[in-house]
Amino acid sequence: MIYVVDTHVLIWYFIGSKRLKRELKGKMDEVRNNGGRLLVPTIVLAEALAIAEKDKVEFDFHEMYQRVKNEIEFEIAGFTSEILEEVIRTKIHEIHDRIIVATANFYSAGILTKDRIILES
16 A cells, blocks of 8 residues: 655645545545555655745644654655656646656555646546
8 A cells, every 4th residue: 555645635634624535534544554655755845845834724844744754654755866757757747746646656656636637647
């Protein structure tokens, strides 16, 4: 059970937002409780930081980041040359979404997202 987590899903999960669909929360809980892995691309963390700094969503980025770094179910997925090769093959216009999809492709993982463009890819 390996999933890549999109930015809004990660933030909403950590703050307990009602905007997070029940199915997505349930899947994250299932993965965390059953020894799966939740991959968090560095681009997702960078987007979350930007959201926190712009006060678009009120949450403590540093607390969330520490939990992602320290909880065993989470793994930070760096932007490597292998992921870049997947990005080159991925045909999505928006670069952040493209990197998220490429990361999932590289790891043969599912994606936990609410983003229609990512879901359709």
